Amino acid sequence: MAYLVKGAHVVDxxxxxxxxxxxxxxxxKIAQVGKDLDAREATVIDGTGKYLVPGLVxxxxxxxxxxxxxxxxxxxxxxxxxHGGFTDVATMPNTSPVTDSxxxxxxxxxxAHAANLCHVRPMGALTAEQKGEALAEIGDMVIEGASAxxxxxxxxxxxxxxxxxxxxxxxxxxxxxAHCEVESxxxxxxxxxxxxxxxxxxxxxxxxxxxxxxxxxxxxxRITGCDFHVCHISTQRGLDYxxxxxxxxxxxxxxxxxxHLFLCEDDITDSYDTNLxxxxxxxxxxxxxxxxxGILDGSIDCVVTDHAPHAAHEKDCEWEIxxxxxxxxxxxxxxxxxxxxxxxxxxxxxLVEVMAVNPRRILRLAPVRVEAGSAADLTxxxxxxxxxxxxxxxxxxxxxxxxxxxxxxxxATDVFVDGRRTLADxxxxxx
Amino acid sequence: MLSVKHLLDTxxxxxxxxxxxxxxxxxxxxxxxRKGIKKVPALRGRTxxxxxxxxxxxxxxxxxxxxxxxxxxxxxxxGSTSSVVKGESLSDTIRTIDAMNVDMFVVRAxxxxxxxxxxxxxxxxxxxxxxxxxxxxxQAMLDLFTIREHFGHLDGLKVAIVGDLAHSxxxxxxxxxxxTMGAExxxxxxxxxxxxxxxxxxxxxxxxxxxVIGDMDVVYMLRVxxxxxxxxxIPSKREYNHLYGLDVRxxxxxKKGAIICHPGPMNRxxxxxxxxxxxxxxxxxxxxxxxxxxxxxxxxxLLGGENDGISR
Numbered sequence: 146m147a148y149l150v151k152g153a154h155v156v157d158x159x160x161x162x163x164x165x166x167x168x169x170x171x172x173x174k175i176a177q178v179g180k181d182l183d184a185r186e187a188t189v190i191d192g193t194g195k196y197l198v199p200g201l202v203x204x205x206x207x208x209x210x211x212x213x214x215x216x217x218x219x220x221x222x223x224x225x226x227x228h229g230g231f232t233d234v235a236t237m238p239n240t241s242p243v244t245d246s247x248x249x250x251x252x253x254x255x256x257a258h259a260a261n262l263c264h265v266r267p268m269g270a271l272t273a274e275q276k277g278e279a280l281a282e283i284g285d286m287v288i289e290g291a292s293a294x295x296x297x298x299x300x301x302x303x304x305x306x307x308x309x310x311x312x313x314x315x316x317x318x319x320x321x322x323a324h325c326e327v328e329s330x331x332x333x334x335x336x337x338x339x340x341x342x343x344x345x346x347x348x349x350x351x352x353x354x355x356x357x358x359x360x361x362x363x364x365x366x367r368i369t370g371c372d373f374h375v376c377h378i379s380t381q382r383g384l385d386y387x388x389x390x391x392x393x394x395x396x397x398x399x400x401x402x403x404x405h406l407f408l409c410e411d412d413i414t415d416s417y418d419t420n421l422x423x424x425x426x427x428x429x430x431x432x433x434x435x436x437x438x439g440i441l442d443g444s445i446d447c448v449v450t451d452h453a454p455h456a457a458h459e460k461d462c463e464w465e466i467x468x469x470x471x472x473x474x475x476x477x478x479x480x481x482x483x484x485x486x487x488x489x490x491x492x493x494x495x496l497v498e499v500m501a502v503n504p505r506r507i508l509r510l511a512p513v514r515v516e517a518g519s520a521a522d523l524t525x526x527x528x529x530x531x532x533x534x535x536x537x538x539x540x541x542x543x544x545x546x547x548x549x550x551x552x553x554x555x556x557a558t559d560v561f562v563d564g565r566r567t568l569a570d571x572x573x574x575x576x
Numbered sequence: 577m578l579s580v581k582h583l584l585d586t587x588x589x590x591x592x593x594x595x596x597x598x599x600x601x602x603x604x605x606x607x608x609x610r611k612g613i614k615k616v617p618a619l620r621g622r623t624x625x626x627x628x629x630x631x632x633x634x635x636x637x638x639x640x641x642x643x644x645x646x647x648x649x650x651x652x653x654x655g656s657t658s659s660v661v662k663g664e665s666l667s668d669t670i671r672t673i674d675a676m677n678v679d680m681f682v683v684r685a686x687x688x689x690x691x692x693x694x695x696x697x698x699x700x701x702x703x704x705x706x707x708x709x710x711x712x713x714x715q716a717m718l719d720l721f722t723i724r725e726h727f728g729h730l731d732g733l734k735v736a737i738v739g740d741l742a743h744s745x746x747x748x749x750x751x752x753x754x755x756t757m758g759a760e761x762x763x764x765x766x767x768x769x770x771x772x773x774x775x776x777x778x779x780x781x782x783x784x785x786x787x788v789i790g791d792m793d794v795v796y797m798l799r800v801x802x803x804x805x806x807x808x809x810i811p812s813k814r815e816y817n818h819l820y821g822l823d824v825r826x827x828x829x830x831k832k833g834a835i836i837c838h839p840g841p842m843n844r845x846x847x848x849x850x851x852x853x854x855x856x857x858x859x860x861x862x863x864x865x866x867x868x869x870x871x872x873x874x875x876x877x878l879l880g881g882e883n884d885g886i887s888r
Contacts, residue, residue, distance in 0.1 A: 343773040346688040346710025346748050415585065417689035461667050463687035465708065 147171045148566060149184045150559075153192025153525060157199055157515040158494040159502055168197060170521040173563040177517055190559060192525060198497045199513040200232025200522035200560065202504040203474060205297070205322075205376060205400060205449035208234075208265070210256065211249075212241025217454040217542045219256035219265060222474070224575075225452070225541035227262045227567045229474040230557025232522040234263055234452075235508055237297040238270040245270035247285035254290050262567050262575075263560075264522075266292035266508055271310045271321065277301045280313055287317045292508040295322035297376055298424075300358050302328055307362065311371035320398070320507055321366075322374040325358035325383070326425070335465050337426045341410035345417070347465060350426045352380040359383045363390045363397055374507055375399035377451050379425040381435035388444045398446040398507055401436050403473060403480040404547050406448075409433040419460045419467035420547045423451075441491055446503040450477045454543030471547040475539050479532055480548065482555030487528060525559035530571075532556050540573060578877050582702040584691050585711040586753040594757060598721050600873035601866070605721075608645065608869055618880045619648035623678040626652045627669075627694075628705070629685040634840055634864065635705050635714070639682050642871035646880070651678070666690065670697035680879055683707070701878050709743050714874060715839055716749035718867040720757065722859050723794055725866070726835055731758030736788055738764040738820060739798030739847050740809075741771045741781075746798060746839045751777045762788050766820060768809035785820055790829045796837045797822050797847045813846050823849045827857065835859045 148170040155166045155178070167182035168175060208222035217225075219236075226234045236253060238244035244253065250267045257265030269286035273279045275296045283294060294314055300323060301307040307323075314321050334350025336342050342349030359375055363386060366373035378384055378399045390397040404423060409430045413421050421427060439445040453470025460467050481500070485491035501524075505512055513522045534551050536544040560568035567574055578593045586594075608614055624643050628636050636652075643650045653673075664672075670681070670693075680701045683691045688708035695702045706712040724730050735754055741747050741763050751761045761779040763771065774781040782788060789795060802813060810816045817823070822836065830836075836848075836857045844850050853860060 338772050340773045340776055343771050343776040346708055346745060348709075349772045415588075415689075415692060417692055458665060462665055463685070463693055464689050465687045 147187035148190055149182060149187040150190045150192045150197055153195045153197035155197045155515050156493040156497055158497055159514045160516050162515055170561060170564050173521055175517055175519045175521050178515060196526040198524050199501040199515060201230050201500045201524050202233040203231050203450050204235040204504040204508055206234045206236055206452035208236045209454060216456055219253060220260040221542040223260040223262040224573050225474040227560055227573050228540045230478045230524045230560055232263055232560060232562045233266055235266045235268050235292050238268055239275060239298040243270050243274045245273050245281035247289040250286045250289040250291050263562055268293045268295050271296045277303060277306055283313060293320045293322050297324045300324050300326045304361055308365050311365050311369040315369055315371040318509060320372040320374045322376050323362050324376045325355050325362060327354045327357045330354040337410045337428050341413060355380050355425055356383045359386050366397060367395055372396040377402050379405045379428050381432050384435055384439050384444060400447045400449045401440055401445045402449060402451045403477050406436050407480055407484050408547060417464040419464055420471050420545050422464060422467050422469055424469035440499060447499045450474055454541055455545050456543060460545050471545050472541045472543055476534055476546060476548050479553035479556050482528060483553045487554060521561050521564040523561045524557050527558045528555045530556055582695055583713050583874055584704045586713045586716050586749045591756050597717050597873050598724055600877060601721050601870040604872040605869035615645050615647060617647045618876050619646040622648045622879055624648045624650050624680040625673055625678050626650060626682045628654050632684050638867040639871055642868050646872055646875060666693055667697050670694050674698040706745055710745050711749045712745040713749045714871055715746050716753040717870040718863055719750055719837060720753060721866040721870050722863045733759040733793045734791055735759050735794040735796060736762045736764050736792045737796045740769045740800050741765045742769050743801060744798050766810060789826055790831060793834050794837060800843060800847050802843060817846050821847055821849060822852050824851050827852045837863055
């Protein structure tokens with residue numbers, strides 16, 4: 146199958162392209178990039194007014210498969226990812242059983258092949274059963290295709306165990322991704338400590354828990370030489386620690402979610418909307434502003450969703466017993482466009498860096514460039530089209546979006562994965 | 577006519593709302609003080625559900641008496657007998673009761689925001705009888721009534737709220753309500769009991785009880801939840817009593833005419849000593865008496881009265 150995307154604005158800072166061009170896709174590869182290309186046998190897709198970029202990557206999602214298929218499966222998650230414009234996702238290992246062995250990694254990759262939509266790049270657990278006590282079979286998981294390692298959901302509480310994890314991973318050219326949280330500081334917390342916990346009458350969750358563990362893990366990365374990535378950073382001071390580590394030349398990176406960029410604790414009203422209950426929690430307005438600054442100035446490397454599907458009954462309850470997290474795959478790009486790119490605060494180049502280039506580098510995936518010979522993993526974006534975030538709009542099995550009923554501007558209309566058109570005019574193309 | 581449909585918190589109440597509740601409670605207090613029949617037909621034919629999802633004795637009894645004296649029909653549901661313990665969700669519980677056409681829910685719960693959640697599942701009117709560490713508005717109203725009865729006014733009064741502020745729904749409701757009525761509030765407690773963000777209440781916070789007690793018109797002692805605090809936030813009952821308890825020495829520092837309040841139940845010998853709890857300044861039993869009248873007033877204003885229960 147061949148496609149010719151005609152007249153789209155191609156943006157790829159890796160090859161210094163920022164121009165209206167035609168892109169010819171043949172088989173699994175990009176065959177040609179240039180002006181006025183001949184369609185020959187190819188299906189022509191009109192890209193006028195749209196942007197064509199290297200396929201988007203979300204390196205932090207929870208697909209709940211195996212174990213919690215009532216929330217999401219690899220198939221339904223891949224559908225949501227495709228609908229949101231992604232070609233690649235990295236799945237977190239807090240499945241049941243925990244993804245802590247080569248066979249569990251293989252299971253996810255096989256399921257993704259069967260779904261035949263996006264690439265699924267499973268992360269393996271750092272420790273067996275994510276208990277923080279003993280190393281998981283990290284080498285075996287590398288062989289089966291694990292993209293990185295994390296005990297996401299929890300930080301590895303023992304500094305000694307974390308040091309062992311980093312030392313062991315450092316032999317494999319893989320990154321350790323850490324959910325940074327000193328749990329003795331955040332024990333019963335369900336909402337950011339400060340104004341929100343006082344106003345809402347619930348146990349506070351101090352920023353200090355994240356900040357201290359970021360600091361600890363940066364020092365462990367320094368001593369072990371392991372590449373270290375901070376998951377879903379949410380605090381201003383934590384980000385300052387990452388900035389300092391980068392300036393010292395350490396291989397430390399971090400990611401932020403759209404909800405920590407565009408929401409804050411003040412958005413949690415007396416209605417106790419449990420879709421705003423997050424881990425880490427929504428922080429102060431100042432923290433959110435610092436996150437936006439960080440994603441623009443390069444201190445934050447990528448945008449991830451922490452896509453956390455939960456069934457309706459797990460959110461339709463009192464705040465303190467509701468599950469943490471929200472779905473995000475189908476709103477991530479529209480939120481970035483609506484809030485940062487279209488108002489002119491963020492360049493298209495920077496968007497491509499944080500949503501495509503940097504996560505591939507951190508996951509050790511082959512670069513995808515808009516040039517002849519590269520894998521045809523591409524996302525075509527309409528910057529004008531409006532979407533309304535309704536439960537019906539969301540193709541994820543769960544509908545727990547923190548942005549329900551918002552109208553957003555800009556979305557992916559077409560996605561190509563290895564040359565296959567997985568999203569066509571905003572419709573997911575099931576194989 | 578109140579500006580709110582439900583009584584969920586005190587932060588939504590205007591000074592006019594609070595004044596209406598206290599004024600209406602005054603007339604109910606007279607009925608309650610009668611030697612003869614302490615009952616009016618105001619809510620005859622109305623059904624009120626007392627949904628108490630956590631244990632409560634005084635609040636529950638107070639509500640039940642208030643309902644009976646208003647001639648309402650009542651249904652009591654408790655945590656141990658309700659389907660909540662069988663794993664049913666709150667939404668399902670409320671929808672089930674709602675299907676039986678009730679007029680009001682009185683909700684006490686361990687989890688903050690529960691009464692709000694109830695409103696989302698019924699058209700009935702909801703009164704918050706205490707939700708977790710969040711709010712306890714009917715307690716605040718009986719406190720204000722007691723204080724106003726003594727001083728004749730609320731504006732300009734200086735009130736210290738003393739004790740476990742961080743875990744206190746009483747403080748959460750009382751401090752904002754006092755401020756709305758023009759009183760000055762000072763929060764007092766050990767650093768491990770102070771609120772996360774005192775600026776939310778817009779009042780000073782201190783750990784030096786002795787430095788402020790002499791200036792106060794009202795000293796409001798909070799109950800310490802000893803069972804979950806000892807060893808964690810305070811070292812011992814003994815040390816707490818020494819540093820923050822209201823004893824004879826501190827009572828002697830209070831100014832003339834100043835009063836002592838406590839929401840109960842008291843830990844005698846911890847936050848308050850027996851000689852003080854039963855002294856002339858103590859309004860602790862007046863608070864209990866006021867509870868029935870103010871709750872009658874709240875239910876009457878929300879459910880009955882001239883506007884037939886439609887407040888907004």
